Amino acid sequence: MTEQHKNIYPVPDALAKRAWIGKADYEALYRQSIEDPEGYWAEQAKRLDWIKAPTKIKNASFDVNNVDIRWFEDGTLNASVNCLDRHLETRGDQPAIIWEGDDPANDKTLTYRELYEKTCQLANGFKEMGIGKGDVVTLYMPMVPEAAIAMLACARIGAIHSVVFGGFSPDAVAQRVVGAKSKLIITADESVRGGKQVPLKDNVDAALTRDGTEVCENVLVVKRTGGDIDWHEGRDVWYDDLVSRQATDCPAEEMGAEDPLFILYTSGSTGAPKGMKHTTGGYLTYVAMTHQYVFDYHDGDIYWCTADVGWITGHSYIVYGPLANGATTLMFEGVPSYPTPGRMGEVVDKHKVNVLYTAPTAIRALRAHGDDVMDSSSRDSLRVLGTVGEPINPEAWEWYYRVVGKAQCPVVDTWWQTENGGILISPLPGATDLKPGSATLPLFGIKPGIVDNDGNLLEGEAEGNLVILDAWPGIARSIWGDHERFVQTYFSTYPGMYFTSDAAYRDADGYYWITGRVDDVLNVSGHRMGTSEIESSLVAHDKVAEAAVVGFPHDIKGQGIYIYVTLAEDFEPSDELKKELIQWVRKDIGPIASPDVIQWATDLPKTRSGKIMRRILRKIATNETEGLGDTSTLADPSVVDELIEHRANR
Numbered sequence: 001m002t003e004q005h006k007n008i009y010p011v012p013d014a015l016a017k018r019a020w021i022g023k024a025d026y027e028a029l030y031r032q033s034i035e036d037p038e039g040y041w042a043e044q045a046k047r048l049d050w051i052k053a054p055t056k057i058k059n060a061s062f063d064v065n066n067v068d069i070r071w072f073e074d075g076t077l078n079a080s081v082n083c084l085d086r087h088l089e090t091r092g093d094q095p096a097i098i099w100e101g102d103d104p105a106n107d108k109t110l111t112y113r114e115l116y117e118k119t120c121q122l123a124n125g126f127k128e129m130g131i132g133k134g135d136v137v138t139l140y141m142p143m144v145p146e147a148a149i150a151m152l153a154c155a156r157i158g159a160i161h162s163v164v165f166g167g168f169s170p171d172a173v174a175q176r177v178v179g180a181k182s183k184l185i186i187t188a189d190e191s192v193r194g195g196k197q198v199p200l201k202d203n204v205d206a207a208l209t210r211d212g213t214e215v216c217e218n219v220l221v222v223k224r225t226g227g228d229i230d231w232h233e234g235r236d237v238w239y240d241d242l243v244s245r246q247a248t249d250c251p252a253e254e255m256g257a258e259d260p261l262f263i264l265y266t267s268g269s270t271g272a273p274k275g276m277k278h279t280t281g282g283y284l285t286y287v288a289m290t291h292q293y294v295f296d297y298h299d300g301d302i303y304w305c306t307a308d309v310g311w312i313t314g315h316s317y318i319v320y321g322p323l324a325n326g327a328t329t330l331m332f333e334g335v336p337s338y339p340t341p342g343r344m345g346e347v348v349d350k351h352k353v354n355v356l357y358t359a360p361t362a363i364r365a366l367r368a369h370g371d372d373v374m375d376s377s378s379r380d381s382l383r384v385l386g387t388v389g390e391p392i393n394p395e396a397w398e399w400y401y402r403v404v405g406k407a408q409c410p411v412v413d414t415w416w417q418t419e420n421g422g423i424l425i426s427p428l429p430g431a432t433d434l435k436p437g438s439a440t441l442p443l444f445g446i447k448p449g450i451v452d453n454d455g456n457l458l459e460g461e462a463e464g465n466l467v468i469l470d471a472w473p474g475i476a477r478s479i480w481g482d483h484e485r486f487v488q489t490y491f492s493t494y495p496g497m498y499f500t501s502d503a504a505y506r507d508a509d510g511y512y513w514i515t516g517r518v519d520d521v522l523n524v525s526g527h528r529m530g531t532s533e534i535e536s537s538l539v540a541h542d543k544v545a546e547a548a549v550v551g552f553p554h555d556i557k558g559q560g561i562y563i564y565v566t567l568a569e570d571f572e573p574s575d576e577l578k579k580e581l582i583q584w585v586r587k588d589i590g591p592i593a594s595p596d597v598i599q600w601a602t603d604l605p606k607t608r609s610g611k612i613m614r615r616i617l618r619k620i621a622t623n624e625t626e627g628l629g630d631t632s633t634l635a636d637p638s639v640v641d642e643l644i645e646h647r648a649n650r
């Protein structure tokens with residue numbers, strides 16, 4: 001770590017002057033937010049328009065026997081009103097969403113008034129379809145404005161959205177539809193990314209043949225490409241047919257602050273993905289505040305977050321945070337390197353983007369092209385750069401700062417999780433001196449801690465497990481339909497604390513350096529997935545007897561997927577079979593879970609009680625076979641030698 005402390009980038013003077021939060025503000029406000037959370041958050045809640053203003057601010061317990069988190073519980077509001085109606089008078093004609101298509105020739109802009117009207121029309125359409133308060137609507141969408149419109153239309157009538165990433169498979173869609181008992185799916189005929197079509201509607205058709213999906217009554221289809229699709233009369237409805245006959249006003253449902261706004265499924269180390277339940281008042285307050293402060297967002301700025309709305313980053317920092325703040329948010333349909341490797345910079349120039357928020361994997365992929373990849377753009381409009389999703393190595397950070405931002409823009413390395421709702425640890429552009437590779441300091445109201453494996457809180461400079469000691473308004477309230485799992489997963493490892501499953505180092509200045517997951521969750525190109533999900537997919541293949549999945553360092557993706565496969569009797573290893581298994585996983589989970597390396601294994605290293613020793617498999621995958629540690633507890637230690645001899649990652 002020490003080596004990385006050398007470069008410190010102080011806050012530029014110009015920024016310190018105009019920023020919402022300066023150095024002294026940060027220190028004073030942080031102290032206040034920790035010493036008097038009620039006072040701090042009562043004030044922050046005023047950034048929203050409430051129907052009934054909250055008088056009860058915080059009521060939250062991390063006690064493992066009674067995990068119960070509520071914020072602003074007696075307040076009522078509507079999230080879509082906060083993102084739309086209240087801006088109409090002052091900025092009805094201001095762009096709310098700038099949409100940039102996969103093909104650079106396609107773009108369009110929706111003003112706040114247009115977004116409001118389209119949202120109301122869809123909300124009215126939902127009602128016509130019998131969708132109301134408390135119903136779950138699944139979105140399986142391309143990155144088109146209709147995705148944001150659908151989220152806001154749900155919020156308007158009190159329906160709960162559950163967005164499934166458009167790169168996931170039919171099975172993943174089915175699993176989430178069943179899990180949330182969703183009555184309606186919204187999709188498109190096809191999505192377009194990097195010039196290629198993805199058959200979203202076909203995937204939905206396939207999903208709805210799976211057991212349990214009968215709960216879903218309708219499929220609403222946005223026409224994106226006009227590609228060929230099957231039509232199920234009585235079930236499928238064209239989006240345009242539904243909305244075109246609707247009124248452009250729709251009364252908004254009065255929601256309790258603790259009523260659910262959305263469910264979002266995310267991967268854990270065991271079992272099926274968990275539907276994180278986020279509620280209305282606290283979530284919206286938290287994402288609005290963090291969007292304004294972390295990106296130092298000022299009126300009129302053009303803000304671009306390159307995430308997909310299928311992830312929490314898209315929810316909080318493409319849709320809810322920016323729109324609650326009356327911002328102009330850019331929504332990009334494509335991939336950063338298409339049709340040219342310099343596309344990201346070209347989009348920045350085209351729309352005069354001031355704030356760019358992207359992922360380390362995109363930065364590393366750009367950097368791999370060499371510095372002149374940025375020559376096709378000037379990027380003079382940029383003022384703040386952000387990153388999220390995985391640890392950023394100092395080299396990639398420096399490159400982002402020096403080449404993309406031309407040494408003019410602070411880089412905010414934002415650490416947070418689906419479970420957190422919004423950013424927890426991050427620099428503030430006008431307040432925080434930067435150290436490349438460090439997410440730096442906690443935001444207001446966030447009390448991080450580092451504990452050793454026995455749960456002892458460590459003081460000062462320390463390395464260990466990252467926990468959060470008290471509740472903030474944006475934290476998920478539960479796992480949909482399984483509160484006990486929520487308690488067990490996050491609050492039982494270190495009782496009384498929220499356990500992040502990340503490891504971190506805190507330096508002598510109190511800066512946090514997130515070092516990665518300590519559980520069996522992989523982070524591949526910023527996409528989070530459980531090794532167990534990939535393993536269950538593989539063992540469902542009739543030629544696979546057993547499979548173990550581990551991560552290994554990958555130059556572009558951060559982590560790659562390394563798979564050990566033991567074949568069922570009568571089947572022989574072959575390159576054909578490797579391809580077949582890769583296709584199998586891609587089809588089953590989605591292309592993001594595509595295995596990078598497959599090693600055939602006649603056996604896997606197991607303890608005498610039959611537990612696979614992943615620690616050893618990880619070391620073999622990383623070629624760190626010197627210090628394998630104690631293998632004497634293995635049922636058959638010779639398995640290890642054989643795996644080393646045949647390792648596939650040379």
Ligand code: 6R9
Nearest residue numbers: 388389390391413414415416417418514528
């Ligand atoms: C927002 C999001 C969460 C996991 C998290 C951590 C990793 C995210 C990071 C980071 C280091 C950062 N992570 N941001 N690690 N530095 N700035 O990504 O949510 O998809 O739930 O992933 O991602 O390991 O635990 P999610």
